[in-house]
Amino acid sequence: MSLPVVEVICAPATEAFRANPRSLPLVAPTFDILKKVDGQIRSYYGLQHEDNSLAYTLVAWESLGHHHELMMDEVTYPPLVDAIQKVIDPFKLKMFHCAFTSEPYRALEAPVTELATFTLNAGQSKDALEGLVDDLSKALNAAPRESGVVSSAWGPTIEFENIVALFIGWTSLEAHLNFVGTDQTTANLVNNLRNISTIDVVHIQLSCYP
Structure with missing residues (x-):
């Protein structure tokens, strides 16, 4: 089976969604509509830990084309936009698609998912950025179980040539914070990444829609 393209949406959460x-x-x-759409694999939703006024919805697609077909569907898409307004404000969303280089589901279904984006600095090499993110992801996946790392997966973002996204599943937020302070291999890789990119990190407690 081919690797998915994951649609990542961040938008202001409704009061009802923030409350529960x-x-x-x-x-x-929302997600009952998505489940019936051709090419949809799995869907996720949750609040950002750092700013719980922001909600995330993630949809794994067989291809980017399947999502585009949904957006052009005059029968299915308008009711979806109406339904999702119970969860987020779809008129203030930010979106990108991540073309994963490995299976991402364990990272997305962990108790806490870290989303790190790396925006390439001017004059730096995209190949070098992707190589370092790949090395970081492999180092995380090789970490011992007691480290708290569940799984890591990354991919380039389709809309933005200079941005790479890394998703890391953790057993808890505390496990991530403890790991950062103790693992020298990943610390060195992150320092190298900081030399060529701007890093943004958030944490999300995602639920997978059944």
């Missing part, structure tokens, strides 16, 4: 981000009745109208 794991409410199936609240999100069901």
Whole structure:
């Protein structure tokens, strides 16, 4: 099976979703529509830890084309836009698609998912950036189980040639913070990445829609 393209949306959360981000009745109208769409594999939703006024929805697609076909569907897409307004403000969203280089689901279904984006600095090499992110992801996946790393996966973003996204599943936020302070291999890789890119990190507690 080919690797998925994952649509990542960040948008202001509704008051109802902030109050109960794991409410199936609240999100069901949105994700029941998505489940019936050709090419949709899995969907996720949750609040950002650092700023719980922001919600994330992630949809794994067989291809970018499948998502584009949905957006052009005059029968299915308008009800989807209406339904998702119970969860987020779709008129203030930010979106990108990540073309994963390995299976991402364990990272997305961990208790906490770290989303790190690396924006290449001017004059730096995209190949070098992708190589370092790949090395970091491999180092995380090789970490011992007690480190708290569940899984790591990365990919370039389709819309932005200079941005790479890395998703890391952790057993807890505390596990991530402890790991950062103790693992020298990943610390060195992150320092090298800081030399050529701007790094942004958020944490999300994602739920997978059944």
